[in-house]
Amino acid sequence: MVKKFTTAQTIFTGWGALQESGTAISELGEKPLVVTSAGTWKRMGTQLNELFSKCFSAYAVCDCINTEPTDTMIAEGLEAYQKNGCDCLIGIGGGSPLDAMKAIAVGTTCSAPLASYMGKEISGVIPPMAAIPTTAGTGSEVTKFTIITDTKTDVKMLLKGEVLLPKLAIVDASLSESTPQSVTAATGLDALTHAIEAYTSKQAQPLTDALAISATKRIFRYLPLAYQDGKNREAREEMAAAALEAGICINNSSVTIVHGMSRPIGALFHVPHGLSNAMLLEKCLQFALPGCYERFGVLGRAIGAASTDSTDLEAANALLQAVKLLCYTCEVPTPEQYGIAKMAFFNAVEKMAADAITSGSPGNTRREVTAEDCAAIYYSLWEN
Structure with a gap:
């Protein structure tokens, strides 16, 4: 093709x-x-x-x-x-x-x-x-x-x-260099979302695959360092390179379920885009894994979260745990911790789910995504 x-x-x-x-x-x-x-x-x-x-x-x-x-x-x-x-x-x-x-x-x-x-x-x-x-x-x-x-x-x-x-x-x-810590986290996790979604998108291609793997590896290594010390020049340079790579990736392979579901949260509750991505990242990837264990597994091995002889399922789950840990390290808040009222969020779920599907981005996921699936993920953000 x-x-x-x-x-x-x-x-x-x-x-x-x-x-x-x-x-x-x-x-x-x-x-x-x-x-x-x-x-x-x-x-x-x-x-x-x-x-x-x-x-x-x-x-x-x-x-x-x-x-x-x-x-x-x-x-x-x-x-x-x-x-x-x-x-x-x-x-x-x-x-x-x-x-x-x-x-x-x-x-x-x-x-x-x-x-x-x-x-x-x-x-x-x-x-x-x-x-x-x-x-x-x-x-x-x-x-x-x-x-x-x-x-x-x-x-x-x-x-x-x-x-x-x-x-x-x-x-x-x-x-x-002077980017606030919270913005460093949100934008860095936005870049990670770009890289993972581009690699696992139905529209992925060889050129974007290489850049997506490179960006994912850089972000897992250097985002914690940039978050902890904004003056760390090497970390800032590596994150700039990773964001550039990931941006080129989504320009050609597009994004998937995370971005589709993130935009409605931002529009209705004024959550910065990178942060709304981060809030959704673990739950959305957990949903997407069964449609694409092999590709998620490649990323899990690339970042060293899984051994080279691990199965695709093991490596994909290792990636998911690494994402969870990175979000924890970067102190990503839940919607509730951010200050969103639970009932206001729940009352908006139907609209958000419909808007997510209408955006077209979830359709690039290598697993069928329905409005009902999106609604279930939105509700799950309030689970302990």
Whole structure:
């Protein structure tokens, strides 16, 4: 079967990569809109202004992406783009500003509501984009996806299209050095989810398999170190590499049940994406194992959780236990510990299960997934 493999057009990696990529940034256009959060701009504004002032005669800033992006934030960013006469975009921050940048780019060339793109392939020509992640997790800098919440329906919309691939991705691990411990955990576990789901997806292919195994091994080894010591340069560099690998994987092999079930939790209860993935990870993988013992087993052996002569079943279960331990090490809260009211959650289960199936992601799981299965997993999050 023929497989297609795509990623960002140009990728810069390495400690200090941002400062070394000025020429490539300057080739984006004449006047960019910088899409970021207020916190990131406050922390990095001086550094970024020095760089962008060398690259462009002028630029504009939209720093309104302070939570996971919504359609109203995108409208605000689009207004800033048009008002300032911009012709390209730079996203800098976690996954939210990078996703927002992509959605704003779509809006610059089409007046249709973002919701109209659900389930369709976005095409056409959009402004050039540069994606600069400051966390190691989402992989948005190398994917054709963006996740935007529809405030009218409380649905996290998965929008996709090859045109959403950034022209330039700059993965500089030094930018993640000050990432808070909780964000390091959530984004790192998001990257792990990407790697495991891409490897066990029905759409997996040889190129993504190699990257997924590599990313999984890196994360199990280095996420605990980055979590315990944010100044550990080696751990930060390895996690940046793992997140990049995992992002390339999901761009080509997609995700499965965890992401499908995670988005509704984020949309309804405002749980950060990586954290909602982490809350679901053990339970969802436990459900998925019977459809794919061989592939889960490969990962279990790759991380050293199982011996080379273990059976696929033994190695798959060893992987599951390793995931459970990593989530414990990173202090992942349950929905209840996070502050979600049990009855509010239970009352939303039917909608969340339906939205999860509608997203299409669970359909990539190598085991049939129904809305009833999703509902049972949601309820199980409240079991001791």
